[in-house]
Amino acid sequence: MRFGIATTLTQDSLQPVELARWLEDHGFESLFVGEHTHLPTAPHRYGDGVGEDYKKFYDPFVALTAAAVATERLTVGTAVCLVTEHHPITLAKMVSTLDQVSGGRVVLGCGTGWNTVELENHGVAWKDRWKVTRERILAMREIWTQEQAEFHGEFVDFGPIWCWPKPVQRPGPKILLGGGMDPDIVARRIVEYGDGWIPLDGGHELEPTIDAIRKEMDRAGRTLDEFELTVGLGLMGPITETRYREVVEMGFSRVLFVLPRRGREADLETLESFAELKRSFERG
Numbered sequence: 001m002r003f004g005i006a007t008t009l010t011q012d013s014l015q016p017v018e019l020a021r022w023l024e025d026h027g028f029e030s031l032f033v034g035e036h037t038h039l040p041t042a043p044h045r046y047g048d049g050v051g052e053d054y055k056k057f058y059d060p061f062v063a064l065t066a067a068a069v070a071t072e073r074l075t076v077g078t079a080v081c082l083v084t085e086h087h088p089i090t091l092a093k094m095v096s097t098l099d100q101v102s103g104g105r106v107v108l109g110c111g112t113g114w115n116t117v118e119l120e121n122h123g124v125a126w127k128d129r130w131k132v133t134r135e136r137i138l139a140m141r142e143i144w145t146q147e148q149a150e151f152h153g154e155f156v157d158f159g160p161i162w163c164w165p166k167p168v169q170r171p172g173p174k175i176l177l178g179g180g181m182d183p184d185i186v187a188r189r190i191v192e193y194g195d196g197w198i199p200l201d202g203g204h205e206l207e208p209t210i211d212a213i214r215k216e217m218d219r220a221g222r223t224l225d226e227f228e229l230t231v232g233l234g235l236m237g238p239i240t241e242t243r244y245r246e247v248v249e250m251g252f253s254r255v256l257f258v259l260p261r262r263g264r265e266a267d268l269e270t271l272e273s274f275a276e277l278k279r280s281f282e283r284g
Helices: 016-025 060-069 088-102 116-121 126-145 183-193 206-220 241-250 264-283
Strands: 002-007 030-033 075-082 106-111 149-152 157-161 174-177 228-233 254-258
Touching (some): 002 075, 002 264, 016 030, 016 060, 016 264, 030 060, 030 106, 030 254, 075 088, 088 106, 088 126, 106 228, 116 126, 126 149, 126 183, 174 228, 183 206, 241 264, 254 264
Parallel strands (some): 002 254, 106 174, 228 254
Antiparallel strands (some): 149 157
8 A cells, every 4th residue: 555645735835845855754655736726706616615725726746846856756646637727738748747857756636626617717618627638638648658649629639749758657647537426427537548546535435436447447358457546535534444444445555645734833743643644554
């Protein structure tokens, strides 16, 4: 089992270099960070349930570059990159550049975003969010793997291009899909254009979706070993040994402890408690 931290980074949080070095020094495998380019002032479906941090998110790729160059082994990832907020050519270049700078330590968790107005600000209609995401991911895969890449779809369309660097990881960094409430739909997306799943425990039905992924892989003649399953624990309830054992049994190979932002000293105390949890889980 690999253990990492999932969090959001702002000017008020622990900073990327300090956090990344702390995690590597304490034996954590990875740091995953979230993304929002902005928070529209218009009303949204979560109302007052969204905190001040949503106005202040760091750019994840700038922050993860700082984390990567400050460490030697730490995997850096997004949980999640909002693909709806990026052009696929520039996103492909950013991700492959980070993969080169880090020596092949990137995992790309991908989602669509939940704020309808935020998506509209980026020219994406809510009803099209997953169609757009699919085409942009497929276009990035073409850019990463082809000397001359081109893509022709409903939402992404470009003729032959040269675009370097190519990623260190071949055929590219793992793409883990987040989001989605219907297990069958999630399973179809993952098997068609993803490399795994990255849900939050409590926000998604884990067991039914894993079952659906297995069935979809059987239909495609593939096995679960080909996919990477990462789960975030602690956002919607305490992290317990019982729940940890359950997600291991389901097939998850990476656990991300979700670090809330409560101030520097409080966050360091939480990290110490996560390190002790990790050690206790590792002892079995």
